[in-house]
Amino acid sequence: METIFAEATPPGRGGVSIIRLSGPEARRVAEDLCGALPDARHCYYRELRDAGELIDQILVVRFDAGSSFTGEDTVEFHLHGAPVVVRRLAAALRVRGIRQAEAGEFTMRAFVHGRMDLAEVEGLADLLAAETEAQRKLASEAASGALGRLAAEWREALTEAGAMITASIDFADEEIPDDVASGVHDVMHEVRRGIDAQIAGFPASERIRAGFEVALVGAPNAGKSSLINAIAAREVAIVTDIPGTTRDVVEFRADLRGLAVTFLDTAGLRETGDLVEIQGIRLARSRAEAADLRVFLGDVPAEIGGLARPEDLFVETKGDLTGIVGAISSVTGAGIDGLLERIYEILRSRVAGASLASHERQVEALREAASALDVAADDAPEILSERLREATFHLRRLVGKIDVEDYLDRVFSNFCVGK
Ligand SMILES: Nc1nc2c(ncn2[C@@H]2O[C@H](COP(=O)(O)OP(=O)(O)OP(=O)(O)O)[C@@H](O)[C@H]2O)c(=O)[nH]1
Numbered sequence: 001m002e003t004i005f006a007e008a009t010p011p012g013r014g015g016v017s018i019i020r021l022s023g024p025e026a027r028r029v030a031e032d033l034c035g036a037l038p039d040a041r042h043c044y045y046r047e048l049r050d051a052g053e054l055i056d057q058i059l060v061v062r063f064d065a066g067s068s069f070t071g072e073d074t075v076e077f078h079l080h081g082a083p084v085v086v087r088r089l090a091a092a093l094r095v096r097g098i099r100q101a102e103a104g105e106f107t108m109r110a111f112v113h114g115r116m117d118l119a120e121v122e123g124l125a126d127l128l129a130a131e132t133e134a135q136r137k138l139a140s141e142a143a144s145g146a147l148g149r150l151a152a153e154w155r156e157a158l159t160e161a162g163a164m165i166t167a168s169i170d171f172a173d174e175e176i177p178d179d180v181a182s183g184v185h186d187v188m189h190e191v192r193r194g195i196d197a198q199i200a201g202f203p204a205s206e207r208i209r210a211g212f213e214v215a216l217v218g219a220p221n222a223g224k225s226s227l228i229n230a231i232a233a234r235e236v237a238i239v240t241d242i243p244g245t246t247r248d249v250v251e252f253r254a255d256l257r258g259l260a261v262t263f264l265d266t267a268g269l270r271e272t273g274d275l276v277e278i279q280g281i282r283l284a285r286s287r288a289e290a291a292d293l294r295v296f297l298g299d300v301p302a303e304i305g306g307l308a309r310p311e312d313l314f315v316e317t318k319g320d321l322t323g324i325v326g327a328i329s330s331v332t333g334a335g336i337d338g339l340l341e342r343i344y345e346i347l348r349s350r351v352a353g354a355s356l357a358s359h360e361r362q363v364e365a366l367r368e369a370a371s372a373l374d375v376a377a378d379d380a381p382e383i384l385s386e387r388l389r390e391a392t393f394h395l396r397r398l399v400g401k402i403d404v405e406d407y408l409d410r411v412f413s414n415f416c417v418g419k
């Protein structure tokens, strides 16, 4: 494998810039640049020199193959956080035949060398993308390998059950004794229950990861754009007293007490001959229908109310003008915190019971494994053995041990260079 390097810290000026080297040549090249390396996992001061010329005074850390992030020999240079210094070192590395890493290549190597399973890689990608506390928690757990550990436990139990069948068939003419059969069924049932629990929690964890959409819906001039501006505490949407002001869907991404929530301001719904507005209304309807929750503002005519689903909210607006009890006001701010609180409570109840599986790919492998374990009490031993193998196969697929080539490029290309 080639030796690669990348800036591990964000580019630009800062306190420190870290350049990471990984691969078989990492140590040799690093010693060429800064003399003898410190013991593994110790951080030491060195002078970084290229053919005698001082590039920078640095700290250097060495990690050896088998105990580094990538699993390969790795060296980190902690430089002063100046782009010119980073460029100078990059040039010195290129001259020595080291190439710049592709996006996600360090993580790819960690995966290839068995330092991380695929669910951990997915968790790490989610962690880097996380914006809210709930996303961080979910991703940290995933990145720590929690799903892989569960899958390993399940695989072990299933393998043992398979061994029980094989052993008993050898001794008793193709039939398995009742106690062995019931033991095998128990194990399959137990594993299936665990898998089903993870599948059941998928919609919740998927929502935490991807975030929610909450659409503000209503007739023109109901105050939708004013409300999204009040929520955002800045002017994200145009507000006028002309009905039909908003046409495009305006999005504001918020962190609602740890939940990622995108509020959608939509075109006011009404009959109109204006071609642009008609397009806006079409878009408003489809986005509102696809949203996780709709907040209906103001008077709701029947054709708008048809969009409503059970937990949706109905809110009176312009309370400062109307004096209606319970109406919100985007002008005074009255009732807006309370509205956000109600939205939060509804969404929170939807993320209760979140499981470790938060990606469609993961839950699809879990579903296959679960259906393999769906056996009948009188299934023949060969069938049970085959089903156990099948379930084990899908549990291996879950953590990326097989059948993932196409998927890998997509996952790793989402990382930044240097990760
Ligand atoms: N006094 C008062 N006026 C409000 C309030 N909310 C909105 N308005 C006014 O109502 C008018 C329409 O507000 P918008 O927020 O543009 O309404 P909208 O629902 O986005 O309207 P469309 O984009 O046309 O669908 C504007 O003149 C706002 O200033 C409020 O809480 N109090």
Ligand SMILES: [Mg+2]
Residues within 6 Å of the ligand: 224, 225, 226, 237, 238, 239, 245, 246, 265, 266, 267, 268
């Ligand atoms: Mg508007």
